[in-house]
Amino acid sequence: MTTPARLRREFPGISTRAWEHPADRTALVGLRQLSGFDTLLRALSGLLQERQHRLMYLATSVRVDDKQFRDIHHLRADAVRILDSQITPEMFVLQSPGANAFTIGMDRPFIVLTTGLLDLLDHEELRFVVGHELGHALSGHAVYRTMLMHLMRLAANIGWMPVGGWALRAIVAALMEWSRKSELSGDRAGLLVGQDVDASVRVHMKLAGGSRVDEMSHAAFLAQADDYDRAGDLRDGVLKLLNLELQTHPFSVLRAAELRRWIASGEYDRVLDGQYPRRDQDHTVRISDEVKNAARSYRENFDSSEDPLIRTVRNLGRDVGAAVSTVGQEVSDTFSKLGKRIRGSDD
Numbered sequence: 001m002t003t004p005a006r007l008r009r010e011f012p013g014i015s016t017r018a019w020e021h022p023a024d025r026t027a028l029v030g031l032r033q034l035s036g037f038d039t040l041l042r043a044l045s046g047l048l049q050e051r052q053h054r055l056m057y058l059a060t061s062v063r064v065d066d067k068q069f070r071d072i073h074h075l076r077a078d079a080v081r082i083l084d085s086q087i088t089p090e091m092f093v094l095q096s097p098g099a100n101a102f103t104i105g106m107d108r109p110f111i112v113l114t115t116g117l118l119d120l121l122d123h124e125e126l127r128f129v130v131g132h133e134l135g136h137a138l139s140g141h142a143v144y145r146t147m148l149m150h151l152m153r154l155a156a157n158i159g160w161m162p163v164g165g166w167a168l169r170a171i172v173a174a175l176m177e178w179s180r181k182s183e184l185s186g187d188r189a190g191l192l193v194g195q196d197v198d199a200s201v202r203v204h205m206k207l208a209g210g211s212r213v214d215e216m217s218h219a220a221f222l223a224q225a226d227d228y229d230r231a232g233d234l235r236d237g238v239l240k241l242l243n244l245e246l247q248t249h250p251f252s253v254l255r256a257a258e259l260r261r262w263i264a265s266g267e268y269d270r271v272l273d274g275q276y277p278r279r280d281q282d283h284t285v286r287i288s289d290e291v292k293n294a295a296r297s298y299r300e301n302f303d304s305s306e307d308p309l310i311r312t313v314r315n316l317g318r319d320v321g322a323a324v325s326t327v328g329q330e331v332s333d334t335f336s337k338l339g340k341r342i343r344g345s346d347d
Contacts, residue, residue, distance in 0.1 A: 008195050009272055010082050015279040016139045018271050019188035024139075024181040053104055057092045057112060064091040071123065072113065075130045079193045082131075089137045091130075093118065099207060101129050103136040111137065120206050124199040128190040135189020141182050184258050191259060192271060201256050208252035225257030 011018070017025055057063075064072045072091065080088050089103070090110035099117040103109050111133045113126075121129065136142070191200050198218065205213055205221050262268055270276070 008078070008082060008193075010084065011192070011271065011274075011276060012084050013278045013280060014084055014271075015277040015282055016135070017282065017285070018276040019135055019192055020139060020185045021181040021188070024178060024185045054090075054108070054110065057094070057110070061092040061094040061112070064093060069093055072118075072126065072130070075123075075127050076111075076134070078127070079131045079134045082193050083134060083138065083189065085134060085138055087137070089134065101133055103133045104142055109137040109142050120211055121203060122199075124194060124196050125203045125206070128194040128196070128200050128203050130190075131193025132186040132190035134193065135186045136182070138189075139182070139185060141186075144182075145179065184255065187255055187259050188262055188268075191263075191268065195272070197259075197263065200259055204252040204256040221253065222257055222260060224253045228253060 062068050064076065066073055072093070076088065076091055079085070089105075090108070092110065092112050094112050094114050096114040097116045098114055099120045100114045101112065101117055103111050111130070113129070113133075117129065118126065187200065190203075191197065194200060201218055201221065202213055205216050205218070208221075209216055
């Protein structure tokens with residue numbers, strides 16, 4: 001059920017750490033401790049791309065305010081109040097059939113929603129999305145996405161250097177992993193703003209299957225994530241990694257399941273009860289503690305995963321020789337079959 005606005009809890013002084021995924025949080029804390037890094041990156045963006053982008057959206061889209069897209073304007077105001085945001089990002093609605101929302105800009109981040117998204121989602125689902133994007137803005141994600149963009153451009157320019165291409169690819173892959181985790185953080189912020197679990201899941205259902213939500217099942221949709229995690233053999237585990245490698249966003253089904261795990265962990269309820277980190281304590285955070293939290297999160301996911309590839313890796317300690325042989329044979333078979341399919345499609 002939808003929670004009436006008067007019953008939504010507000011979070012005075014809340015730190016972005018309250019909703020940031022452990023791996024996302026670790027990367028952010030580490031980068032924030034590099035003296036001058038954010039300042040330099042934001043200054044360059046303010047002088048060059050940020051002004052260009054903002055002028056483009058001023059000229060080609062509709063700015064949200066109390067006279068245009070008033071409902072979205074009120075959703076933004078609610079989100080700002082609930083997360084006790086010290087900024088109110090500009091927001092634009094862009095004519096586009098694709099359902100999309102994004103936050104860009106460095107010194108003055110702003111949010112863009114497409115008309116395709118507005119047509120797809122209902123009021124409470126849009127509340128979740130607005131909260132998601134505000135979470136991105138408050139966490140400073142645009143800064144690090146710019147770093148990812150520059151590194152990808154650098155990789156394209158110097159990939160010819162000996163081992164340079166592979167080294168840069170590894171860095172980009174790590175940032176892609178961070179980017180995916182940052183989307184999970186945004187989803188948590190969206191849930192804190194909306195405080196409507198059903199609406200948060202419906203957003204992902206609609207992004208995956210379109211507007212016919214009456215033809216879908218909340219429980220069955222979440223069950224797909226369990227099937228995805230445990231179904232298939234070792235070859236499917238390899239293919240999952242290949243499918244995810246160049247994705248900046250986790251898949252919709254998996255995002256919904258990740259929110260379910262966050263709720264089940266009790267963290268969501270603790271934040272609702274007022275037990276959350278305060279931003280006036282952010283300066284006391286130690287990177288070593290954040291790394292430990294990230295490692296613990298990955299370990300818990302690793303230990304509980306039913307993915308066939310991860311199960312094989314877990315079993316390495318019990319039977320290293322057999323497991324390595326199995327992994328090598330299965331991977332070899334997978335790529336051999338993929339190669340035959342590709343050659344067959346070229347004939």
